[in-house]
Amino acid sequence: MTLFDESEYLERLGKTKTRMADAGIDVLVASDPANMNYLTGYDGWSFYVPQCVVVSLDADTPLWIGRGMDVAGARHTTFLPEADIIGYPDHYVQTLARHPMNFVGDMIAERGWGAKTVGVEMDAYYFSARAYAELQKHLPNARFANADLLVNWVRLIKSDAEIVIMRQAGQIANRVMTTAIDRLEPGVRECDAVAAVYQAQMSGTEAFGGDYPAIVPMMPTGEKTSAPHLTWTDAPYENEQMVNLELAACRHRYHCPIARTAYLGKNPPAKLVELAAHTVEGLDLTLAAIKPGMRAEAVEQVWRKHMAKVGLEKESRIGYAMGLNYPPDWGEHTASLRPGDQTVLEPNMTFHMILGMWMDDYGFECSESFRVSGDGCETFADVPRKLFVKA
């Protein structure tokens, strides 16, 4: 009961193996839950214990190795044959006496891969320092190589089937953002506005439901707009204040992030209105300039030149690859729309372009998630690009 056809997973595995061979890696231990899902279909909230997918150049299908109690979930969500789904006993869980990665090492050795070059995702969220040390202990004859982001780079270009899911996430995103803007009023507690956003994220549309996004809703106001990663309180929103809305919708683990800015009150400062106009114009222009064959850095250049005309500059990147993911981040950590990024855009690469302009005591942000199409780009959501003033 995989989300996609088995042929799609085999194609992904094929591309992964090509990259492995190019990097001199014989056996890949993928611990990133998004990569595990991408390669096998596996989807469960079980990444709080060590688990992985093992891809070997000399095996047709990968191994799924996880906690014994999650074997049923792997049977349910992956295309793998029974023999390739392996659970470790519960006495490996959360103890100093042994570690699940010892078990993984043993499984790799048992299959005759113990003296191969083993690629590990050195900077993946759930591959801890100890996980690496314990894997090495049980594979004393292996050579280790850093395979961080190897699968992520394969993920960058989506299949048409993935795009269908991302369009659904886009439809949910419309509802999520509209709900947020509708719910924002002076006097409404931040937690209640956030509750409405969560409600919309999960209920989705009449036709299909939503999934949990990899990042919680961010809806800061007042002085907290300068602290981008603080979450909500139960204080009420105030009148004549700006609210940043950094939200997302998720469908089958595929994301459509979306950001807007709202102003609660009758009197948005003229400088904010002006900044909003420049930023939205820049977003429109930059999206319109996107073409396959263009480099990622060239996209950023379009934006940079536009803003320079009005005497403004944004220091950080203006976008990043995104798609399938798990907490704590929906970004894919590969291509970015920023100076120096030479990635050549290809159809079905998917990005979140987020233009946030922060001045001393005000700011404006507006974003779109899009795919590169055959001759331009296609945005997934459809919410007006503007400063929402709620008088």
Place this chain on the structure above:
Amino acid sequence: MTLFDESEYLERLGKTKTRMADAGIDVLVASDPANMNYLTGYDGWSFYVPQCVVVSLDADTPLWIGRGMDVAGARHTTFLPEADIIGYPDHYVQTLARHPMNFVGDMIAERGWGAKTVGVEMDAYYFSARAYAELQKHLPNARFANADLLVNWVRLIKSDAEIVIMRQAGQIANRVMTTAIDRLEPGVRECDAVAAVYQAQMSGTEAFGGDYPAIVPMMPTGEKTSAPHLTWTDAPYENEQMVNLELAACRHRYHCPIARTAYLGKNPPAKLVELAAHTVEGLDLTLAAIKPGMRAEAVEQVWRKHMAKVGLEKESRIGYAMGLNYPPDWGEHTASLRPGDQTVLEPNMTFHMILGMWMDDYGFECSESFRVSGDGCETFADVPRKLFVKA
């Protein structure tokens, strides 16, 4: 604007330093976001980039080191003086050329701690294999020690101020579970029931709002009850089916997990009704037996003996320490209610006792979150312990 008084953070630091000294650790690099919060108050969704709190035996207050853009959040949520809040430049983020832990190493060396014994949390979720390697690179003269769970063990015994927050989480948990049971009906889509749960989690009560729990709602039904970590779909709940509800409420990052079982339909199987009665009786008895001074394993013995009388046995542990936490887990990974755990219960230790009995094609679970009190235990939530039959 810390959640607790500065004196409380200083007390936590004092206890942490005692444990560090006992373990021969001079400098502790705490990357676990719960430990960072516990030691300084820091609370933000920024753990998707490397960050840490550095505690040195020879410094009164710790350093907070994180991404430059999160410095404002650290100022807002910690008690630390400005000089102890250090942001790394954005060119350290997500690149192979350098790593934030290089910067952390440099800061440690700059303070004259470069040849000390440095404790790192080897199995913490967001301390990656590469983070450790990169920290070592910039501290070539340091000795490294495993400080995994060192702060977690301090967290095990809550202060009275923490208990106040956990009681609030308990009040939200009542609403969360009641909402879930109310919303469950044959024909309701799983995603819509989950949406109502999220709504209740964040809205909290009239007096105070809720925070995001470290684990998403789990409400499996049908054949998926045997796969404990699969999340929801948009399929409707069916008639004459069992639903497991593993939920939680969170307040200021403190959790109150709560589990119940519901049966949708008029005809719950007699064997399920009987199992529920035995399990609830066992839960009641086991909670009633808890006293400070008792060992964790002895709590499990009470349950085990009760179930043996009716010819049943549960293989896994029946509870674990919990409290302050971030995704992907609300458990503290320290004391467990299981055979062999010699932890002596003390007042204000907090646990989630979860009794799940799984047969071939049915099962029942019921749980309570509680603190050990002066003469027994106090549960945080107040939802009837029973099989909820929704005819």
